[in-house]
Structures are given as structure tokens and as C-alpha cells.
Amino acid sequence: MNQGVAITGMGIISAIGNTVEENFTALTNNKVGISTIDNIVTIHSDSIKVGEIKKTNEALVAELGLPADNNFSRTAMLGAIAAKQAVKNAGITDINEYKTGLISSTSVGGMDMTERYYYEYFKNSSILKYVESHDGGDSSQKIADTLGITGIVSTISTACSSAANAIMLGARLIKAGKLDRVIVGGTDALAKFTINGFKTLMILSDTDNTPFDNERKGLNLGEAAAYLVLESDEVVRKEGKKVLAYVSGYGNANDAYHQTASSENGDGAFLAMQKAMKVAGLGVDDIDYINAHGTATPNNDLSEGRAIIRMFGNKAPDFSSTKPFTGHTLAAAAAIEAVYSVLSLQNNVIFPNLNFKTPMSEFDLLPQTSLKHKPIQHVLSNSFGFGGNCSTLIFSKSE
Amino acid sequence: MSKCYINGTGCISAQRTFDTVFLEAAEVNNQENVLTIKDPVYKNYISPGAIRRMGKGVKAGIVASSQAMQEAGLENVDAIITGTGMGCMEDSEKFLKAIIDNNESFLTPTSFIQSTHNTVGAQIALGLKCTGYNFTYVQNAVSFESSLLDASLQFASDEIENVLVGGIDETVEYTMSLFKLAGYIKTESEKPYQIFPAKSKGVVYGEGATFFLLENKITSSTYAELAGVEIINKLPIEEAEQKLNQFLAENNCRISDLDAVVLGYNGDIDDEIYFKNLAENCLKNITQLYYKHLSGAYHTASAFGLWIGAKIIHTQEIPAIVRANAIAKDQYNTILLYNHHKGRDHSFTLLKRCQSTT
Numbered sequence: 180m181n182q183g184v185a186i187t188g189m190g191i192i193s194a195i196g197n198t199v200e201e202n203f204t205a206l207t208n209n210k211v212g213i214s215t216i217d218n219i220v221t222i223h224s225d226s227i228k229v230g231e232i233k234k235t236n237e238a239l240v241a242e243l244g245l246p247a248d249n250n251f252s253r254t255a256m257l258g259a260i261a262a263k264q265a266v267k268n269a270g271i272t273d274i275n276e277y278k279t280g281l282i283s284s285t286s287v288g289g290m291d292m293t294e295r296y297y298y299e300y301f302k303n304s305s306i307l308k309y310v311e312s313h314d315g316g317d318s319s320q321k322i323a324d325t326l327g328i329t330g331i332v333s334t335i336s337t338a339c340s341s342a343a344n345a346i347m348l349g350a351r352l353i354k355a356g357k358l359d360r361v362i363v364g365g366t367d368a369l370a371k372f373t374i375n376g377f378k379t380l381m382i383l384s385d386t387d388n389t390p391f392d393n394e395r396k397g398l399n400l401g402e403a404a405a406y407l408v409l410e411s412d413e414v415v416r417k418e419g420k421k422v423l424a425y426v427s428g429y430g431n432a433n434d435a436y437h438q439t440a441s442s443e444n445g446d447g448a449f450l451a452m453q454k455a456m457k458v459a460g461l462g463v464d465d466i467d468y469i470n471a472h473g474t475a476t477p478n479n480d481l482s483e484g485r486a487i488i489r490m491f492g493n494k495a496p497d498f499s500s501t502k503p504f505t506g507h508t509l510a511a512a513a514a515i516e517a518v519y520s521v522l523s524l525q526n527n528v529i530f531p532n533l534n535f536k537t538p539m540s541e542f543d544l545l546p547q548t549s550l551k552h553k554p555i556q557h558v559l560s561n562s563f564g565f566g567g568n569c570s571t572l573i574f575s576k577s578e
Numbered sequence: 579m580s581k582c583y584i585n586g587t588g589c590i591s592a593q594r595t596f597d598t599v600f601l602e603a604a605e606v607n608n609q610e611n612v613l614t615i616k617d618p619v620y621k622n623y624i625s626p627g628a629i630r631r632m633g634k635g636v637k638a639g640i641v642a643s644s645q646a647m648q649e650a651g652l653e654n655v656d657a658i659i660t661g662t663g664m665g666c667m668e669d670s671e672k673f674l675k676a677i678i679d680n681n682e683s684f685l686t687p688t689s690f691i692q693s694t695h696n697t698v699g700a701q702i703a704l705g706l707k708c709t710g711y712n713f714t715y716v717q718n719a720v721s722f723e724s725s726l727l728d729a730s731l732q733f734a735s736d737e738i739e740n741v742l743v744g745g746i747d748e749t750v751e752y753t754m755s756l757f758k759l760a761g762y763i764k765t766e767s768e769k770p771y772q773i774f775p776a777k778s779k780g781v782v783y784g785e786g787a788t789f790f791l792l793e794n795k796i797t798s799s800t801y802a803e804l805a806g807v808e809i810i811n812k813l814p815i816e817e818a819e820q821k822l823n824q825f826l827a828e829n830n831c832r833i834s835d836l837d838a839v840v841l842g843y844n845g846d847i848d849d850e851i852y853f854k855n856l857a858e859n860c861l862k863n864i865t866q867l868y869y870k871h872l873s874g875a876y877h878t879a880s881a882f883g884l885w886i887g888a889k890i891i892h893t894q895e896i897p898a899i900v901r902a903n904a905i906a907k908d909q910y911n912t913i914l915l916y917n918h919h920k921g922r923d924h925s926f927t928l929l930k931r932c933q934s935t936t
Binding site: 221222281301307311314316317320328329332333334335336337338352354355371372375376379431432433434435437439446447565566567 | 670682690706716717731734735759809877923
């Protein structure tokens with residue numbers, strides 16, 4: 180197998196916790212983060228449940244110590260909080276001591292502010308500062324400034340697979356020697372835009388989401404941010420860094436089937452998993468756990484399930500979707516699930532696929548529904564998005 | 579460790595560039611502060627039903643990418659990488675307006691579905707049935723250069739043999755009105771608008787879709803070698819020259835080797851300082867060119883700049899309309915591009931003529 184790129188730090192804020200430790204405690208104690216929506220006024224508040232971070236924007240501003248005239252979107256604030264944690268966790272004190280970059284991702288960017296002030300801009304010049312926070316790249320600028328990163332900074336936006344692609348690019352930048360160190364991940368805040376978008380597609384569940392269940396009704400949207408610190412072997416050696424895990428494999432493919440629906444047999448998903456396994460130099464028997472995309476929409480779970488069967492045959496590894504805990508956090512999903520994959524490797528534990536009752540009629544796949552302890556060497560994590568974007572990451576133990 | 583060559587281009591811009599040799603039909607429009615694209619004949623490339631559904635950027639992206647592939651004589655690609663600063667604004671705005679105006683009721687999903695930033699890359703993949711690598715970058719003025727960087731990494735590691743790389747941005751009315759309100763766009767009273775030298779703050783905005791077919795080999799359609807690309811988030815003005823020299827050195831080149839520089843002058847008097855700092859000092863003896871007076875300024879306008887650089891190496895001609903100084907050379911073998919926006923998202927891109935195509 181190929182060792183891959185070292186992960187030396189991670190940070191996260193999600194509906195189930197404001198730190199890596201809080202997220203782990205929630206995942207191992209069935210503490211879910213799905214609730215009714217508090218921070219956004221929407222006519223759908225009684226008919227949807229969300230994975231919301233129960234902190235107001237004012238609380239986030241205070242936590243980051245931002246000046247009153249700041250123009251951070253919620254997306255940027257969540258990202259800055261998680262990225263700061265990751266850098267601290269990696270024991271980095273001088274960010275520019277090594278060639279360091281930031282590859283972030285977002286789908287909504289500053290849409291939360293745009294939708295709030297859309298018409299008001301013409302009446303109130305004090306909010307004009309938010310016009311420039313709309314772009315996806317603005318959140319990354321702000322995270323880069325918060326961390327003091329001045330070199331390579333970019334943002335990927337491939338809908339719900341975005342953060343997987345950010346991690347993938349980061350790993351490739353390290354492998355190519357373009358960077359010694361890179362902060363990778365994603366951030367997305369809840370917004371009326373996405374709530375109404377998924378609502379019109381009729382794939383929002385009015386109750387807790389139930390991945391891989393025959394009666395699944397759709398997804399719960401969520402918000403989150405998570406970042407990993409990736410470092411070159413040389414930095415790890417020189418600094419005597421503790422390696423949390425490795426990014427050993429990655430693959431991206433396009434389903435080329437439909438703008439929003441996945442192909443019946445999960446062609447793109449299958450290709451992404453196949454490429455990732457090849458990069459990692461692993462065989463199907465080596466994967467101990469799949470952290471599935473598992474959004475609980477009828478289309479995703481069927482397509483992903485079929486792709487898993489194509490890849491692994493009748494002996495699919497233990498798999499679960501952690502979205503019943505967090506909701507589907509869109510561009511950030513693959514980043515928070517990367518943190519969960521590392522936690523799985525570190526603690527030799529598989530997190531349960533909650534809310535599962537009835538097996539799907541189309542196949543015999545059964546998700547792991549309770550917390551399971553077993554030695555875990557390699558975790559495969561899937562993320563798929565609009566536009567047929569399919570991404571797979573493989574994380575491997577650090578010994 | 580393969581090199582990377584531009585073997586096909588397609589350019590939809592505010593100028594007639596889709597059915598021309600180069601800029602022979604270009605005209606400076608100094609009467610409008612938002613320049614919109616000259617539409618190609620979409621029905622030659624896209625079915626009429628699809629034309630009605632698709633946003634401007636998606637349509638233009640499909641045509642520009644088809645042209646790039648056609649020039650290179652390829653029918654499919656290993657990867658599709660796009661950059662867009664603002665994404666699919668038409669559909670985003672349509673959906674957002676509907677949410678607000680109708681209080682979250684009576685919504686249809688079409689515009690939401692087409693609003694994601696990766697729609698252009700996705701629609702190209704769908705049209706080609708291309709299941710390869712498909713990424714979209716959204717980093718303001720380096721959205722397109724991020725795509726070039728990604729592509730060059732994959733050539734260096736021999737992961738791909740060819741790739742479509744493009745920069746796409748579209749203007750949309752309400753957002754333009756917000757940009758005018760916020761002072762990003764020059765005011766009507768300044769007409770006729772002047773981009774270089776700049777006289778005021780703000781830009782003449784624009785839109786476009788520019789695609790490149792990059793391959794790992796020189797062919798009969800090769801324009802130039804994409805010899806290097808670098809993105810820098812924050813670059814203090816006093817460090818720019820040193821950073822430029824470092825970039826050139828990493829690509830086995832010096833300022834004295836440059837035959838021309840393509841600068842991203844955008845009409846904004848503050849942004850201009852960064853360009854002038856290099857143009858009036860270390861680059862003062864080099865042929866200097868600019869292009870945003872033709873394309874308008876937008877996050878991926880630098881892709882239009884690269885198209886100009888590639889065309890110059892290919893034709894060995896510099897159209898007078900893009901000249902920022904009078905220095906001329908006998909040959910244009912090495913061209914540097916430099917761009918930034920508001921002092922952030924700086925990029926250096928280096929093109930070299932390929933000996934076997936001379």
C-alpha cells in the first residue's frame with residue numbers, strides 16, 4: 180500500500196459539537212444534532228428539521244473577537260473557528276515557517292448575508308460591506324487572514340462533494356512538493372437558499388433522516404465546518420509531529436448522468452471508489468469501514484448502495500452514514516466525515532447509522548446500526564454532489 | 579513528469595472572438611460600464627430545448643469548450659476543470675428572487691438545480707459523457723489559475739493526457755446594480771470610460787467563457803507550452819518584483835527572457851498601482867499588453883488574457899489594440915501574464931513557444 184499524506188491536526192464545529200472531542204462524545208453516545216431551526220426565519224420551520232449549530236452570528240463574532248465593522252458571513256465564521264482549531268491541534272505556532280496553503284470549499288459562500296440583505300442594500304449603506312462577502316472565495320480569504328496564510332489559497336465548489344475535493348487537491352499539492360503544509364476542508368452555513376432549493380426538489384425529510392432505510396423520506400440539511408492539517412513527511416520528521424492518520428487514497432469521477440440525480444447503478448461512485456483504492460494501493464478486503472455519503476434521499480442511497488455492491492461484492496465492509504447525527508452539511512460534509520473517519524481509526528470504532536429500521540427492497544446491504552468496536556486500519560469515505568460529482572477518500576492508520 | 583501544451587482554444591467574450599483568427603474584429607466599447615458577451619450561434623452546438631433552459635455561462639462554456647476540443651481534434655477528455663468567480667449568477671439570482679418575492683412559496687427547482695458553481699463543468703461532462711475528473715474552483719481572480727495549477731499538477735504526475743480547462747463568469751442585472759451601488763463599477767458620469775491609464779476607482783465589468791484544451795504532447799495545433807502558473811493570496815507591493823523573479827527562476831527563465839507581458843489593468847486606479855509597480859520598473863523594457871478594455875473586468879477575465887498570450891505566440895502578431903507601450907520585438911517566444919484583484923489573488927502564468935511549431 181501507499182502510505183499517503185500525513186494528517187497532523189483537525190478542527191470541527193457541527194450540530195453535535197464545537198470541538199473534535201465533543202463530536203466524538205456525541206457520535207459514541209447517540210447524541211444527535213437534528214432539531215427545529217432557530218437561527219433562520221423560514222415558513223418551513225414546522226415542516227423541516229436541521230442540523231443547526233446553536234450559536235447566533237453575534238455569538239460567533241464574539242468567539243472570533245471580530246470588530247463590529249467586520250463583513251464575515253456565517254460560512255466564513257464557522258470556517259475560521261474550525262480552521263483555527265485544526266492549526267492549534269497540529270501544534271503550529273508559526274504558520275509561515277513552512278510553505279503553507281489553504282484549500283477550502285463551500286457551496287453557499289456568503290449566501291446567508293446576501294439573502295438577508297438582498298433588497299435592503301439600496302436603503303442601508305452600512306450593510307454594503309456584505310456585497311463582497313457573497314463570493315465563495317471570500318470565506319477562504321477570511322480564513323486565510325485569520326490564520327495568516329498568504330501563499331496558495333483556493334476554494335473548490337463542487338456542491339456536496341466539495342470538501343473531499345479540497346482534501347484531494349491538498350494531498351496532491353503536498354505530494355508534488357508545491358506545499359509543505361496545507362489546511363484543507365470546507366464550510367457551509369444553513370441558508371434559506373439551500374433549504375428552499377432542496378425543498379422544491381422534494382428531498383427534505385420532515386422527520387429525522389433515515390439513511391439506507393426502505394422508508395427513507397429524504398435529508399435533513401445541516402451546517403458545519405471542518406479542516407485537516409496535512410503535512411509533508413519531511414515536516415513530520417523534522418518537527419517530530421504526531422501523525423493522526425494518513426490520506427492514503429483519493430478518487431474523483433463524474434457520473435455524467437444527470438445534473439442532480441445519481442445514475443441507477445452508481446457509475447460515478449463506483450469509478451471514484453475504484454480510483455481511490457488504486458491510489459491507496461489497497462484491495463477490497465483491506466477496507467474496514469465505509470463512512471457512506473448516505474444522505475437518506477431515495478436516489479442517493481440506492482445508487483451508492485449499488486456502487487458499494489459493485490465494488491465489494493457480497494462482502495461489503497461495515498458501513499454507516501453519520502448524517503442522522505449532523506444532517507447533510509453540503510460542501511462541509513466530506514470534511515466533517517474526514518474528521519469522523521480519523522476518529523474511527525484512532526479509536527477503533529464504527530459509528531452507528533441511526534434511525535435504520537427496514538432494509539431496502541433492492542438489495543441486502545445492512546448498515547451498522549450500533550456502535551461497534553473492532554480494529555480499523557483503513558476507512559473509505561464517499562461524497563457525491565450535484566453535477567454528477569463523485570469523490571472518495573481513503574484514510575489509513577498512522578502506525 | 580509531462581509538460582503541458584495548449585493545443586486548442588475557444589473564446590466567447592464581449593468581442594467577436596468565436597469565429598475570428600484573433601482580434602481583427604475587436605473594438606473598444608467605451609460607452610458601457612458592463613460589457614456583455616457577443617453570442618455565438620448556439621444552435622450549431624446545443625439543441626434548441628437545451629438553449630432555452632441553460633444559463634448564459636453554461637451555453638457559452640459549452641460552445642467555448644467544444645471549439646477548444648475541435649481545434650485539438652479530440653472527441654473526449656480525461657478531465658474537465660473550470661474556474662468561476664461568481665458561478666451561475668443568472669440561475670442563482672432567479673431562485674433567490676423567487677424565494678424573497680414569493681415568501682418561499684410557489685418555487686420550482688430548475689433554477690436551483692442550475693445554480694451550483696459546478697454547473698458548467700457538469701453540463702460539459704454530461705454532453706461528452708465524460709466520467710473523468712471534474713473540479714470547479716471559485717477563488718475570485720485566481721479561479722481560473724487554480725484550474726491551471728490543478729491541471730499542471732496532473733500532467734506533472736502523469737495522471738492525465740489531456741484536459742479541458744476554462745474560466746466562466748456571467749453578469750446579471752441585479753448583482754450589477756449592487757456592484758454599482760457598492761462602487762465596484764465606474765459611474766455613468768465618467769463616460770467615455772477609460773481603462774488605461776486609470777482615472778478613477780471602479781472597473782468596467784464584463785463576462786465571458788474561455789476554454790483551453792491542454793495536452794501532454796506537441797501536435798500540429800499546438801499554440802504554446804504552459805510553462806508555469808502560480809497563485810499568491812496576498813502579496814505586498816514591495817515584494818512583487820522579488821516574487822516575480824522567483825517564479826521565473828523556478829521556470830528556468832529571467833525577466834530579460836520575456837518578450838511580452840500581459841497585464842490585468844482593469845481601470846481601477848488602486849488596482850493599477852500593483853501593475854504599474856512592475857510595468858514602470860523591472861518590466862519597463864518589455865513589450866506590455868492589456869486586455870480588460872476589450873473583455874471587461876471579471877474574476878476569470880485572466881483566461882481571456884491567456885487566450886491573447888497564446889494567440890500572440892501562435893500568430894507572432896500583436897494587435898495594436900492590446901498594446902500598452904510601443905516596444906516591439908521580432909519574435910514572441912516567452913510571454914508572462916500577471917493579474918490580481920484588489921491586491922489579493924495574484925497570479926503569474928508563463929507561456930513559451932514550442933520549437934517544433936516554429
